[in-house]
Amino acid sequence: MKKPILNVKNLNKDFQVKSKKTFFGKPSSVRVLSDISFELDEGETLSIVGESGSGKTTLGRCIVKGVSASSGDVVYHSESGESVDFLKLKGKGAKKFRKDIQMIFQDPYSSLSPRMSVYDIISEPLVANFKLNKSEIDAKVTDIAEKTGLNASYLKRYPHAFSGGQRQRIAIARALITQPRLIVCDEAVSALDVSIQAQIINLLKDLQEQYRITYIFISHDLSIVQNISDRVAVMHLGRIVEQASTDSLFGSPKHPYTEALMSAVPQPDPEQKKSRIILEGEVPNPANPPSGCHFHPRCAYRTDKCVQESPALREVGDRHYVACHYAEELNLKGVHDDAVNIS
Amino acid sequence: MTTQAIRAEQPLLSVQDLKIRIQMDNGEMRAVDGVDFEIKKGKTLGLVGESGCGKSLTSRAIISINPKECETSGTIIYRSEEEQTREELNLLSLDPNSKKIRSIRGRKIAMIFQEPMTAFSPMYTIGNQIMEAILIHRTKNKKEAKKIALEMLGKVGISDQEKRFDQYPHEFSGGMRQRAMISMALSCNPELLIADEPTTALDVTIQAQVLELMRSLQAEFGMAILLVTHDLGIIAQMCDEVAVMYLGKIVEQAPVKELFYNPKHPYTKGLLKSMPRLGGDKSKRLDSIEGSVPMPINMPPMCGFYERCSDRIEGVCNARSVPKTHISDDHMVRCFLYSDSREGDSI
Numbered sequence: 229m230k231k232p233i234l235n236v237k238n239l240n241k242d243f244q245v246k247s248k249k250t251f252f253g254k255p256s257s258v259r260v261l262s263d264i265s266f267e268l269d270e271g272e273t274l275s276i277v278g279e280s281g282s283g284k285t286t287l288g289r290c291i292v293k294g295v296s297a298s299s300g301d302v303v304y305h306s307e308s309g310e311s312v313d314f315l316k317l318k319g320k321g322a323k324k325f326r327k328d329i330q331m332i333f334q335d336p337y338s339s340l341s342p343r344m345s346v347y348d349i350i351s352e353p354l355v356a357n358f359k360l361n362k363s364e365i366d367a368k369v370t371d372i373a374e375k376t377g378l379n380a381s382y383l384k385r386y387p388h389a390f391s392g393g394q395r396q397r398i399a400i401a402r403a404l405i406t407q408p409r410l411i412v413c414d415e416a417v418s419a420l421d422v423s424i425q426a427q428i429i430n431l432l433k434d435l436q437e438q439y440r441i442t443y444i445f446i447s448h449d450l451s452i453v454q455n456i457s458d459r460v461a462v463m464h465l466g467r468i469v470e471q472a473s474t475d476s477l478f479g480s481p482k483h484p485y486t487e488a489l490m491s492a493v494p495q496p497d498p499e500q501k502k503s504r505i506i507l508e509g510e511v512p513n514p515a516n517p518p519s520g521c522h523f524h525p526r527c528a529y530r531t532d533k534c535v536q537e538s539p540a541l542r543e544v545g546d547r548h549y550v551a552c553h554y555a556e557e558l559n560l561k562g563v564h565d566d567a568v569n570i571s
Numbered sequence: 572m573t574t575q576a577i578r579a580e581q582p583l584l585s586v587q588d589l590k591i592r593i594q595m596d597n598g599e600m601r602a603v604d605g606v607d608f609e610i611k612k613g614k615t616l617g618l619v620g621e622s623g624c625g626k627s628l629t630s631r632a633i634i635s636i637n638p639k640e641c642e643t644s645g646t647i648i649y650r651s652e653e654e655q656t657r658e659e660l661n662l663l664s665l666d667p668n669s670k671k672i673r674s675i676r677g678r679k680i681a682m683i684f685q686e687p688m689t690a691f692s693p694m695y696t697i698g699n700q701i702m703e704a705i706l707i708h709r710t711k712n713k714k715e716a717k718k719i720a721l722e723m724l725g726k727v728g729i730s731d732q733e734k735r736f737d738q739y740p741h742e743f744s745g746g747m748r749q750r751a752m753i754s755m756a757l758s759c760n761p762e763l764l765i766a767d768e769p770t771t772a773l774d775v776t777i778q779a780q781v782l783e784l785m786r787s788l789q790a791e792f793g794m795a796i797l798l799v800t801h802d803l804g805i806i807a808q809m810c811d812e813v814a815v816m817y818l819g820k821i822v823e824q825a826p827v828k829e830l831f832y833n834p835k836h837p838y839t840k841g842l843l844k845s846m847p848r849l850g851g852d853k854s855k856r857l858d859s860i861e862g863s864v865p866m867p868i869n870m871p872p873m874c875g876f877y878e879r880c881s882d883r884i885e886g887v888c889n890a891r892s893v894p895k896t897h898i899s900d901d902h903m904v905r906c907f908l909y910s911d912s913r914e915g916d917s918i
Contacts, residue, residue, distance in 0.1 A: 279774040280745075391863045392622075421621040421801065426845035426859035433856070448774065455847040455857065474853065492779040494804030496846055498827045506783055507776045510744055563850040 232305055233410060233442050234268040234291070239300035241286055241466075245515065258515045260286050262466045264300070265541075270409070271436070273443040275453040275474075277489065278463035281511050284446045287463070288412045290315075291444065292331045293322065304329070307409065327357040330403035334415035336395030340387040346398055347383040353406045368405060375438075376401040376431065393424035397431070404435065412444045417452060429456055450493050454478050454563070459547075462486050465514055465522045468541060472548035479562045482550040484527050487560040521553070529558055581650055582609035583763060583795050584633070589645035589663075591628050591637065591819075598869040602628050602641070604819035610763065615789070615796040617806040617827070619842075620816035623864055629816070630765050630799045634676045635667040651679060651762070678708040681756035685768035687748035691740040698724075698736030701755045708759045723754040726791075727784060746777035750784065757788060764789075767799045782809060803846055807831055812901075815839050818867050818875035825902040835904040837880045874907070882908060 241261035246253070260283045268274055276284045290297040293314065302314040304325060312325065330353075333339035340349055351369050354360060360368075370380050376397045387395055396416065403411055413432070417425045429452065435441060447453050453460060454474060461471040462485065470483040481487045491505040507526045512518050518525050524534040533553055541551040552558070591603035603625040610616045618626045631637045633647055647662040665672040684690040691700060698720055705716040717736075724732040727750040740748060749769065756764060766785070770778040782805065789796060798809055806813055807827060814824040815838065823836040834840045844858040862879040872892035877883050887907050896909045 279776060393863050421864075422803070422842055423621065423845050423860035424863060426847070426857040427861075429847070430856055430859055450775070451847040451849050451851075454849055455851065455853055478849070489775060490849065492775040493849055494778075494782070494802065494808045496803040496807045496831065496843065496848060498807045498831050500807075504779055504783075506779050510746055510777065511774075 231270045232267055233270045234305070235301070235303040236267075236291070237265050237301040237303070239264040239287070239290060239302065240298045241283075241290055241295070242298045256515075260466050260514055261290065261297070263541075264468055266461055266468065266471060268410075268442060268444070270442055271440040272458040273436070273445055273456055275445040275447060275457035275460045276463060277447060277450060277453055277460060279448065279489075279511050281465075281514065282463040283466040283514075284463050285414055288331070288414050288444060288446050292329055292412055293326075294331070304410075323357070327353065327406035328408050329410045329412070330406065330408040331412045331414065332396075332399050332403050332416045335419050336392055336399055337419075339399055340395060342387055345384055345386055346378075346390075349387070349398060350383070350401045350405055353402060357406055372401045372405050375435070376404065377427075391424075392420055393427060396420060396424075396428055400428070400431065400435075404439075404441075407439070408441065410442045410444070412446070414446045415448070416445070418447065418449065425452070432456070450490055462489065465512060465517060467522065467551065468549070469523065469552070470548075470550045471541075472545070472550075476545060476548050477562075481560050481562050482544055482548065482555040482558070483523075483552045484529050484558065484560065485523050487562075488526075490563055491561070521551075529554060583612045583650055584610040584797075585646075585648040586629075586633070587646045587648070589629060589632060589647065590643070591625065591632060592642045592644075593640050594642075595868060600866070600868045601819050601870065602867065603632070604867070606645075606816075606819070606821055608814050608821065608824065610795050610797055611811075612762070612795055613789070613793045614811045615798055615809055617810035617813040618797065618799045618816060619801065619803060619806050619813060621801060621864055623866075624816040625819040626799045626816050627767055630682075630767055630797055633662060633763075633765060633797075634680050634682060635662065635665065635672055636676075636682075649675070649680070651675075674708070677704050677761075678759045679761055680763045680765065681759065681761040682765040682767065683749070683752050683756045683769050685771050687745065687752045687772070688740065690752060691748065693740055696737050696739055697743065697751050698738075701751065701758055704755055705758050719758060720754075723758045724751070726757075726788070727751070727754040728780075729754070745773055746780065749773060749777075749781055753781070753784065753788070757792065757794075760792060761794055763795045763797065765797045765799070768801070769798075770805065771800070771802070778805075785809070803831075803842060815842070818864065818870075820875065820905060821903075822876070822906070823902075823904045829899075829902055833902075835898060835902070835909060836876075836906050837882050837908075838876050841879075874905075884908075 239261055242257040242259050244255045244257050246255050264287060276287060278284045289295045291302055297315055303311055304314045305311050306325060347369060351365050354365055354368060373380050373383060378397050378401060417428050420428060445456055457474050459473050460477045461468045464485050470486050488505045488507050509526050520536050521534045521539050524530040539551045539553045541549050544550050544555050586606060586608050589603055589606040593600045593602055606629055620626045628637060632643055643663060645663060649660045649662050701720040702716045705719050710716055721732045721736060724735060729735050729747060729750055743751060770781050773781060800806060810827050812826050813830045814821045817838050823839045834843055841860040845860060847857055860879050873889045874893045877888045884907060893905045893907055894910060895903050895905055897903050898909060
């Protein structure tokens, strides 16, 4: 049975930026997240993809309250059936639910304190959230270290003694120790080498199966996203432009931006030097977004309507949402199951 | 056969037995340990490997820009095409500060780096920095240098060159900076371009633009490219030949199709399998390579991949260093599974 764990409704985030003209000038605001809504069921993985500057990291941080959103709701459904608006909670009220939502960061070299031993790093969330005695903490830390593939005898060491992959395991152990229900992984495997990447992805999948953890997986790497996620949301300039199940999105994308993103991924297959769609230009400046559809300056299918009218996110198939005027008419290319198998 | 015909068949650059050692507190690190490869004129060689395998050190050794701590030995023969300098030159025998290497570095052999933000000086305008290379190598006339620089900026797809010329690096986006970097590297029309992870810091969409640009410029200028990357996808799309590095050694080298469709070394196979790919089976677990890359400090003579290899032969793979085996004319692998002799390499 599908049980929702998180409902994000009309989330907006504005950042204040200093006026360039005068030092004392009034700061203006830039909208980096605009009208973000999605649902998340327990035990599923939602991936958020997009180019840098699309607001995917900010969205992740708004959910864990790393930055506070400007408006909107993030409704969390706790295990006991309570539904709370996470954004409106303060102090102790928020702390009660904090342990349920954890985060794994991109760079395992800067996200672990070099002055704390691995044991301290992993046990810190326990000390902060639960009242446990020393032996209980000890048991939990050893248990989680074993599950994440860390050698328990290394726990007294400091992060500098570990390689990138090991450090990411430490970060995962730290996120898991409070037995969270939702983990936000912000580019959790991007900094790792290919062979280590696969180890960590498999670890995340195993842990999900074991504990029914829900992931929000923020990434720019579509090959990994396709491998790990149940549903995908594509972001462009602070908006979700397409959201669908993984199969539906990769099989038949409806937004030209999604098509271009997929086409740009270089495939490890020399025969497949296919005609790639190469987007002209760059991500527009969010402080001065283009009129109408924000994607229109780079879109190959644009018409006058796209320049003038901003398309709304609408449902075009079973839970397949897209923000494009011509979603039904365009025949966009997805990814086909013709990848070669290597013996 | 005329001498010219023989010359035409010779590779532009031959690296032979390149070794780079670094003295550490706890012993000697063999960062690069006996690397051989050749780059042919107008072709692209891919150097692929995980972080710490020595691929960047190898590429930097070619133009002698490694730090002083690196003890480098071996030969790097460079055969220039220009009329007046028809000699073969061992780049490693040159003093890193000598006039000779400085006339090659940036002129005949240019390099683009991974981080375009740190590769440019923040204190000078982009135009100024591109002009610097042209003024050193091509002309002493500032007006002419500016003209060349503007033309190059146009070639790499930067519009509004006049305005962009006077801007500082911070005013450029990542993709634009990498384009400016490429225009600087190509401004002196080099014979060899070394690209060290040229698109790693960029978005996929911008990466596709930059790769396409490099390809079209290669067709136009006919330079050879040494592409250093960890991304097998980029290798497949860009290269003619591939060398896979692991722990300071080239473990497999072959033309690109041969390597992707007929990989031999367990490490190459593992890398190819562990890559998630678009359109792949989602329900399947990724095959991963167990363990992690060891530090090449005080390594005994054995296969560096031994600990992580699923096909290892005890008493063979961990007892001797692995010799090269040539499976065919252009397919080399360093693995005992394909070696007849099982005798060690003589080092």
